[in-house]
Amino acid sequence: MAGAVPVELTPENYQEVTRRPGVCVVDCWAPWCAPCHEFTPLFTAAAARFPAITFARLDTEAQEALAEPLGIEAMPLVIAFKDGLEVHRASGVMSADALDVLLGRLAAVDVAEEKRRAANRRLTEAGKPPPGVPKGATWDAGDAEWTFGPKDSKGRQHGTWKFWRADGTLCNECVMKQGTPHGVFKRFHEDGSVSQEGTFEQGQLHGPRTWYASEHFTSERMHENGVSERVRKTVMLYDQGEVRQVLHFDGTGQRVIPTTGEPYPVRPAHLPEDAELREDLDQWARVSLNAEGERHGLVRFWDRQGQLLWEAEYVDGLRHGHYRSRAVDTYADFRVHFDEGQAEGNLAAGVWSLLDAQRQVVLTRDLGLAQDEEALERSPVFSNLPRTAEAWREFARQARAEKRYREALLATARACATAMDLQPLTEWLEQLTLPRTRQSAHALAMSVVQEAGERWAPMADCLMRGGEAATLLRAYAVLLDQTDRPRAALDFIHAALLLAPERKAYLFTRGLILLNLGQPEQVQHDAEQLATVEPDTARFLSTYARALFPRFDFWAGQEAPRCTYDGLPEGPQQPLESIQQVVRKYATRIQLLRAELLQRFKPGASLPWLPPDLSGLLPAGPVKLEQLELEFGDEQVEIDETLDTGRGLADLVLVMRSDWSALTWLLWACGEKTFRMPTRLSPPADYGQGAGQASQRLWQSRDRRLRGGDGSAAGEGFSFEGVPLGELHPNLVSIAERQYAETQAMFYWLNDSDHVSPWQSNLRGS
Structure with a gap:
C-alpha cells in the first residue's frame, strides 16, 4: 500500500508492485553493504512524507534472480518506476533533502516522453x-x-x-x-x-x-x-x-x-571583493588559478573575522616566492606572532624571520638551499653503504659549508647513530632549524609524514622548519627500509631512538629493519622490550621473525598429516625420473637463494638461520630452470621455474621457505625422511592425507585473510609458527598461504602425470 512500510520484493510480487499505475521507488540493498544500512531509515521515513508513492525494497543477495536483470553496479541504489516503466536511477547514500527532491520530481515525469527517448x-x-x-x-x-x-x-x-x-x-x-x-x-x-x-x-x-x-x-x-x-x-x-x-x-x-x-555571510569590509569563504576551513580565501586549475599568483587566507592567517606566492601549483603566516603559540619564543620567508618549489629556502605582534624581528635563521625531491633522493646521505662516524661528520661539515643544511642534519643523524652520541645532532638542530614549541613541532612532523611520508624532500624541509626530528627520522627509516636500504634505515631509527628513548613503539620499526638485515635474535630482544607497552605488536613482531627465519630441518612428516577432504590420492603418479629432476630443481633454487643471501653479508658472517647446504642433491651441479609456454587443450599454460634474486632479503627468505616446504613434502611423498635423492617410490600410508592437508590449509589460510575466519570447523584448525591460524595477524597469514600454495602446486603436479612442472601457472589457482 502506498505510504505504508516499504514492500519487500519477492519473485511472487515483483511484477505487480513495480508495474502499478503511478510511481514506485525501489531501494536495492544487500546485508553486507554498510551504506545501505545507513540509507534504510531515510528511505523508510520518506514513505510517510510521500503517501502517493509506492515504496519497496529489494534484497539483492536474497533475491539474486530479481536483481541480476537490473544490472546493479553500486548500492544503495534507488530505481524509480512510473506506470511500470523505469524512469530514473540514483546510487549512493542520499540525504533526506536530496531524497525528497528526487521523489518530488517523479510526479512531473512524462512517461510517453521517456518511452520516446x-x-x-x-x-x-x-x-x-x-x-x-x-x-x-x-x-x-x-x-x-x-x-x-x-x-x-x-x-x-x-x-x-x-x-x-x-x-x-x-x-x-x-x-x-x-x-x-x-x-x-x-x-x-x-x-x-x-x-x-x-x-x-x-x-x-x-x-x-x-x-x-x-x-x-x-x-x-x-x-x-x-x-x-x-x-x-x-x-x-x-x-x-x-x-x-x-x-x-x-x-x-x-x-x-x-x-x-x-x-x-557578510565579508569583512577590508577583504578584497574576490575573497571567498572556504566552508570546510571556516576561512576566507583569495585564490587565483591557472588554466589547469592550479594555484598561481598570490594566495591569501583569513580567519572568519578577517585576520590574515597566511599568504604565499604560487607558480603553477607550487609555493614559489614570498610566504608569511600568523604563528601565535607556534615557536619557542612566546613573543613570536608571525613568520615569513621565501619558498622555492614548496620548500623553505634562504633567510626566514620570526616577528613579534608589532612585526619587529625576534629571530632570523638561514634555512639554506631548497633541495628538491630529485636532489635528495640521489644524495649519499641515504646510501646503504656504511661509513664511520667521522666520515659522516665530514660529509655534514661539507654540506653545511655549502648551505645544504638538510643533508648536513641527516648526515649528522647518521654520525650520531654510528657513534651513539646525540650531542652533535641536538646542537645542529638548535643552530639550523626554526625553534618551534614541542607541541607545534610534533604536530607539524606528524602532518607531513601522513601527507608526504613516501617522499624525500618534504620531510627534510619539515626538519628545517622545526618539525620534530625523532618523528621525521623514524619516517625516513621506514622509507629507506621500504626501498631496500636497511643499513641506512637502521642508522635513522637509532638516531630517532636516541632523541626519543621513551618511545618504545619505535622498537617495532627497528625490529622490521633488523629482519631485513637478517638479525632475528635482536628482533626477539626488541619484541621483549616492546611487550611491556604494546603486547599485540610485540607478538606480531616475534611471530614474523619466526616465520621469516624458521628452523630449516625436514619439515614434512614431523606430525601425522590430516585433512577432512574425500577422494584423496593414494600415491604419486609422476615417474621416478621426473620426481628426481624436480628435486634437483628445488635444490637448485634453494642453493641460488643461499648464495645470494650469503653475498649480502661480510665473508665469514655467521648466519644460523640459513638452510643447510643441499649440494648433496646436486652431484652434477645445478640444473637448468626453464621458462616456456605449453598448450593444454584450449588452455595456454606458462611455466616459470626461474628466480628473481634482486629482491629484498625478506622476499627471498619467503621464497626459500615455500620451496623448502615443497621439497621436504616431495621427498616425504617418496618415502624419504631426510634430504636424500629418492631411488624408489615408497609413499607413506598417509600420503593422501599429506596431499589433502596442503590444499585444505591453503584454503583455510585464504579464508582467514579474506574473511577473517580460520576456515575450519571445531578441531580442524592448525597452528602456524606456534600461533593458531584464527589468532594469526592478517599480515602474516599471507606467509602461510604462500607456503601452502607452493606445496599444493607440488602435489597437484605429483598426482597427475600429464603435468610437466610444479611451476605451471594453472597449478596456482584455487
Missing part, C-alpha cells in the same frame, strides 16, 4: 540518427554525442555546431572558429532549458560561465562534490581560462554557501 537510444545503438538529429550528423563515441555543423576549407569545425545525446535531445550549441571554440556556447537539459552558458575566446573560457539547475531529471551536472540542491544557479568567473571567482545562488537569486544553501 528510449526508442531514440535504440536507434543510436543501431547507428541511426534519431528524429531531430540531422541526417548528416556523425556519432562521437568518445563523447557519446551526435555532432553536426559546418567546416572550413581545411575540414575544421567552423561556425555554429550542435550536439545531441543518444536519446535525441539537444545538449550543446557552440560557435567554432577554425576548429577552436570561439564565441558563445550553451548547454541544455533534456527538457530543453539552458543548463550552462558562457563564452570562449580562442579556446579559453573568458567571463562568466553560468550553470542553471533543472526542476526535472537531467544528466547535466551541477549538484556534485557536496553542492546543495538548494543551489539553483552557479556563476564561475574566468579570465582567459583561469578561474577568478565562484558564486552560488538560490532560487530567489540570493547568494548562498554551496554546501548548505544557507545565506552567504
